[in-house]
Amino acid sequence: MVRTPLTPEERERGERLGRLLREARGGRSMAEIAADAGISAETLRKIETGRAPTPAFFTVAALAGALGLSMDDLVGRCAPTAPEAPVAA
Numbered sequence: 001m002v003r004t005p006l007t008p009e010e011r012e013r014g015e016r017l018g019r020l021l022r023e024a025r026g027g028r029s030m031a032e033i034a035a036d037a038g039i040s041a042e043t044l045r046k047i048e049t050g051r052a053p054t055p056a057f058f059t060v061a062a063l064a065g066a067l068g069l070s071m072d073d074l075v076g077r078c079a080p081t082a083p084e085a086p087v088a089a
Helices: 008-025 030-037 041-049 057-067 071-078
Strands: none
Touching: 008 041, 008 057, 008 071, 030 041, 030 057, 041 057, 057 071
């Protein structure tokens, strides 16, 4: 099976997700959060660094639960920002 290349927007969204998860993790270790979420520390590392920009829904949901984040918050903070409309003179 050939995987379709990711668009720049998908890669950027994955990077935003990774940053958000890193920030939410704070001082806790990757191993601790990964264990709480039921995933490997390597999977968490790949997500946080953007090397796995499209993780499975249930992986993201498990990480959100382990970090005390709501899925709504994750979606809102990882969605692309709309370009600003030009201001009329």
